[in-house]
Amino acid sequence: MSNPDSLKFSAENFDAIDQIVNKYNSDKGAAIMILQQVQATYGYIGQSMLERISQLTGIPTSELFSIVTFYSQFRLEPLGENFIQVCHGTACHLAGAERISEAVQHVTEAKPGHTSPDGKFTLEHVACLGCCSHGPIMTLNNETFARMTPEKVKKMLKQKVEDKGFVEQSQSQSRLTEGRELSE
Amino acid sequence: MNEHANSTSANTSGVTTVVNVGLASCGIAAGAQKVYDTFKTALEGLAVELTFSGCMGMCYNEPLVEVRSLNGGRYIYGKVQPEQVARIVHEHIQGGTPIMDWVVYSDRIKTPDADFIDKQQRIILKHCGVVNPENIDSYLSVGGYKAIEKALKSMTPEQVIEEISRSGLRGRGGAGFPTGTKWSFARKSPGREKYVICNADEGDPGAFMDRSVLESNPHSVLEGMLIAGYAMGAENGYIYIRAEYPLAIKRLKIAIAQALEKGYLGSHILDSNFSFNIMIREGAGAFVCGEETALIASVEGKRGMPRIRPPFPAQSGVWGKPTSINNVETFANVPWIILNGGDSFSRFGTENSKGTKVFALAGSIARGGLVEVPMGITINEIVYDVGGGLSSGRKLKAVQTGGPSGGCIPASLADTQVDYDSLKKIGAIMGSGGMLIMDDSTCMVDVAKFFLKFTKSESCGKCTFCRVGTKQLLKILERITNGEGRDGDIELLEELGQKISAGALCGLGQTVPNPVLTTIKYFRHEYEAHIFDKACPAKKCKALISYQVLADACKGCGRCSRECPTGAITGEKKMPFTINQEMCARCGLCISVCKFNAITVTTGKERGEVKGV
Missing domain, CATH: 3.30.70.20 (Alpha-Beta Plaits)
Structure with missing residues (x-):
């Protein structure tokens, strides 16, 4: 994922888009489903991908662009090596989500909604993950951590910051673990 | 998880004990999967059935493990860590002596936490945390799909609608429109092609009732949709669900596949002339899509922008066809009403708000979780009797209901009854069921700012008052919390708030100012302290x-x-x-x-x- 531009002309990558469109295009109103599947495959939706989808579906690129910019789920930038979500639901807000976000930003230098300059971390604020009794909630590479504190954030991410190797994005089912044990 | 999707009944092949681990997202976040895996190893070779369920409701005690035996009662262990598993197996399962220090709920003895369950009135949640959500047989064993059978075999569609109307059921998504009336509008609309939509776009931050129901008992929602389809004359249904709920989506897909296989979905259901199919549409993260016309646009693959009503969805909804949109919880009530009768349902509640309501109790509460209470209970009863009071040992300051569209109820009004009309009277709303308990360390100006920040970015941008007005409201709140508040700002917020309500098209815009207006109404002194004394009494800003x-x-x-x-x-x-x-x-x-x-x-x-x- 180091250089996404080099990937976009690869025939193999367009194949995946072609397959997705073929699978869903017979459904009425499939635009959002197609975009969701494309993002699930590539981690983001780039300009050239929108153009390819437009070619295949006949939906104008401008309309597709208006959809991906309307819904917060869609990302126009590639993901960093590590994907962090900090829940900013009401319960998490009251429990100190802001401090968790700040700690993440401080350690990773990633701004909310963006990827850090070194490409290692993408930080996203999410509205609510529905684990309100265990806030503040944070996810790291789809693993959920409960009752976070800025100290736990530091401890957790420090290792990833130092990690020079490529951390593969887990495509499998979300694994969830408790943050509590990280404090020790 | 699938290979363990076995039956929850304890009478298979000599098995007398069942171990049931709560595996809903919140339990898993607290470490329940590890506990489940540890039990799996520990129970190898024993005549014990290991199963899992969704949410047992006691989120504050997650991970939860229930040990049930045919003659030994039900014991629920709370905050179970993998290290504790060996002792539970040894002393309780093999030795027959429950470890009472760890038990949080039992049908045999009264634990200190018993009130949390005993003070509730569970209709929708009755089988949540009991049935295995990934196994249709488990739902069937508790009377699942009996309601659709009854409707198909012994009731006309009109009778179904009549029963729902008699129950007094009102929409649980927040607006509280009578469900029977909604269905009858859709039934009366001309045309053969009609749609049932389940709104599972639970967008209110701080609300997780729908997620829990879908993760714990998805078939109950499918059955409710089937009954709606039969009543309205619709053959197709959509479930519009947030993409942020991957486990709920997974379990719904399993449930739909199993229902199709067993003939509860598809064509000629139970050998009748009624056919019904359900499709899932994943929401892409837009709060406004909880509004029905925006939701319809999103189902059609477009930007989720609300439109003017009429025409109402019952006349022209998805693909221009008659459509009825109901919330997850509304559907989950339907099978119970059909089986037990509308009159049984309307015994619960107040004159104009019948039945029960599920709340997601969170914030500074000792026993946070999913609670189902009869309408008409007071906020105090929920906070102190069910919820066990505040977790922080601090004083109750306010209770927030209805999320970004709702209001903050001050502690002084906590004896208010929870029903549609009483809450409306004090400036709050029932909402979808988020209930946040705030202690005196909460800054009310900051809370208002928090909600505005959310609604500002979620405004779809169609109406000027909402698009620009939320931005201005937020700007003023920001300057107040930054210590740059001016004399007259409070009045400006009030005026702007009223104008946004009047000038917005949809429910989102009309209710956007509620958090601001109610915090000003009940906590004006806090705004004044920020503006005039440059002080934040809660020490948050x-x-x-x-x-x-x-x-x-x-x-x-x-x-x-x-x-x-x-x-x-x-x-x-x-x-x-x-x-x-x-x-x-x-x-x-x-x-x-x-x-x-x-x-x-x-x-x-x-x-x-x-x-x-």
């Missing part, structure tokens, strides 16, 4: 507070200095440290790491004194 080392208490250990992300704390070992106010980012890390309570937060006047030190 960063621009109005300072952190200071208490020289008497500081042992000079240097821990805060090492942890401080901005290097603002300096000093010599064994001497009191000092905080450089210019450099301090007010993150509060120093307070959480200090073992001697030697750091304090000041605001307003006393802060000036500190600055002078």
